[in-house]
Amino acid sequence: MMTLMNKRYKITRLDDAGSPTLTLEECQQFFATQPDVQYMDAFSVTQDGVNMKIAGHFFMWHVGNASIPFRFYDGELYVAIAHDAVYDKMLHIARSLEAMYVEG
Template identity: 40%
Template structure:
C-alpha cells in the first residue's frame, strides 16, 4: 500500500494569530506553470488491467516514463509516495509554497 502525503498550510498561523491562507488553485496554476517538469490536466487517467479516469485538478510531474500526480483538492495538494523520487520534489514544492507536509 502506498503512502499519501498532503502539502498544506493548516498548521500555520499568520502574524496576527489567524489561520494561514489555503493553497489556492490559481496559486498552484501559477507555480506549476513556471516548473518545466509539470503540466496541468483536469483528468488523470490510470491504466492497468482496466482504465480509470479521475476528474480534478492535477499537476503531473514528469519523472521517467510515468507521470506522478499532485492533486489540488480543497486548499491542499495531495501526492502519493509510491515512488521514493517524489519525496525530494514534494519537499521542494512545499517549501516554495510556504507549506508543510503531513501524512494522509
C-alpha cells in the same frame, strides 16, 4: 537511498482557524514555472484493460518514464509516494509554496 511504501501526503498551509489556504490559482502559477510539470483537468489510469478517469485538478510531474500526479483538492495538494525522488519533489513543492507536508 530511501524506499517508501506508497504513503499519501498532503501539502497544506493553514490559517489561524485551521482551514487550508492554498488556492488553485496559486498552484497553477507555481507549477507553470516547473518545466517538468503539466496541468490536467482529469487523471486517467488503465489497469487490466479497464480505463478509469477521475475529474479534478492534477499537476502531473513527468520524471523519466513515469508521471506522478499531485492532486489539488479543497485547498491542499495530495500525492502518493513510493520512491524517494517523489518525496524530494514534494519537499521542494512544500518549501516553494511556504507550506507544510503531513502524512494522511
